[in-house]
Amino acid sequence: MVRNKVVAAVEELATPLVTGLGLELVGVEYVKEGGRWYLRIFIDKPGGVTLDDCQAVSESLDPLLDEADPIPHSYHLEVSSPGIERPLKKPADFERFSGHRVQLTTFTPQDGQRKFTGRLEGLEDQMVVLILDDGQERRIPFSEVATARLKASWL
Known part of the structure; x- marks a missing residue:
């Protein structure tokens, strides 16, 4: 499935970047909502993430995504905390x-x-x-x- 390939490619790009910033990549989501595509990156760290953390990941990841071009159409990039009820995966x-x-x-x-x-x-x-x-x-x-x-x- 195309979504799984996009998620895998983005995880591969994002993981070293996110860990290099002292954060954890919790997950990547690629979904279509209301006719628009969204690429959501969920990050965390002990004590929780700040808006500055989200901005740093977004600004650093954006050019990598442009260069690798894993998504063939326009989309919205969102970087956020996984929330208070975060998933446990690993x-x-x-x-x-x-x-x-x-x-x-x-x-x-x-x-x-x-x-x-x-x-x-x-x-x-x-x-x-x-x-x-x-x-x-x-x-x-x-x-x-x-x-x-x-x-x-x-x-």
Whole structure:
């Protein structure tokens, strides 16, 4: 699919640039909304990103995208934080956010269930360890995780 190729090409261009600025590339999204194409770059760092971080990535990435030309038509480039309920994708994310509340969905049912919410305990032997809201520990194979996001807790 063309979208996947664009995302892969942009990730390859953006990763060294973003890490060179002391940031993490959380993800790349290439979508059509309201008749317009958007290329969204999500960045993060401990303590959160600033507008200056987003501007620096945008200004540095724009000429690289123009030169590599991975997108054959016009689009809007957006650089932002992944938000308070950021996705967890890489094994390192599951370690970094240990102790945080998460919502996780699996590809196939695990003991008859696909959606789980609880406190992330980390990743052990390729198993995501959760303490569910009912206090039970659940171990889910990392390879079975379809989506995982931080879950905001409001006091």
